[in-house]
Amino acid sequence: MSILSTLKRFGVICLILLAALACKKQQDEQPQHEPTEEELVKLHLEESFASFAAKLDLESSADAKEYIVKHSVVSLGLDRSVIYSLRQDSESLLWLRFRHVEGDNWLMEGDMYGGLEFRGSLQPLSMVIAGPKNWEHYSDIHVYDNGKDVATFGVEIYDLGYIPVFRFKDGTSYSITTVLLVEPLIDYLLKHVLSTE
Numbered sequence: 001m002s003i004l005s006t007l008k009r010f011g012v013i014c015l016i017l018l019a020a021l022a023c024k025k026q027q028d029e030q031p032q033h034e035p036t037e038e039e040l041v042k043l044h045l046e047e048s049f050a051s052f053a054a055k056l057d058l059e060s061s062a063d064a065k066e067y068i069v070k071h072s073v074v075s076l077g078l079d080r081s082v083i084y085s086l087r088q089d090s091e092s093l094l095w096l097r098f099r100h101v102e103g104d105n106w107l108m109e110g111d112m113y114g115g116l117e118f119r120g121s122l123q124p125l126s127m128v129i130a131g132p133k134n135w136e137h138y139s140d141i142h143v144y145d146n147g148k149d150v151a152t153f154g155v156e157i158y159d160l161g162y163i164p165v166f167r168f169k170d171g172t173s174y175s176i177t178t179v180l181l182v183e184p185l186i187d188y189l190l191k192h193v194l195s196t197e
Contacts, residue, residue, distance in 0.1 A: 041168075067181065164176045
């Protein structure tokens with residue numbers, strides 16, 4: 001091999017390396033996407049809910065229903081409201097207060113480990129009769145993060161049941177599938193806390 005052909009090959013290799021470095025530099029120089037305020041709100045809500053999910057000790061129970069029964073406390077407030085608490089190791093993970101207004105109308109307020117708060121109204125008897133597909137027609141529960149109203153609590157129906165979701169004002173939703181506890185918890189609340197029996 002001649003010196004000239006070796007230099008040509010070396011030159012081609014150098015050009016390829018320089019081109020690759022130039023492409024890498026252009027990629028590095030592209031501005032990073034700054035998240036919008038809506039994206040930051042959704043991210044924080046997801047992180048807050050994830051901290052609640054991480055705090056649960058579902059491994060200690062055979063299933064989610066058993067976990068709910070084992071860790072639930074129901075009491076009556078001085079104002080005749082029904083207070084529900086999901087407790088683990090003497091720490092409140094979820095606290096909800098239901099106050100009967102009239103007929104089938106109840107007001108609800110509560111908070112969850114991780115900082116989320118809930119406030120709104122619901123009609124539990126109508127919800128039981130109508131089934132999950134129509135729950136949102138009989139409830140108006142808002143989700144607050146850092147004191148700001150960021151979403152409403154909703155339900156998506158699928159073949160085997162339902163998935164609770166946070167519905168955002170922009171029309172998107174975040175499904176609460178990270179915790180298989182939510183569906184049994186809603187069932188427990190409707191049957192044992194808000195039941196008219």
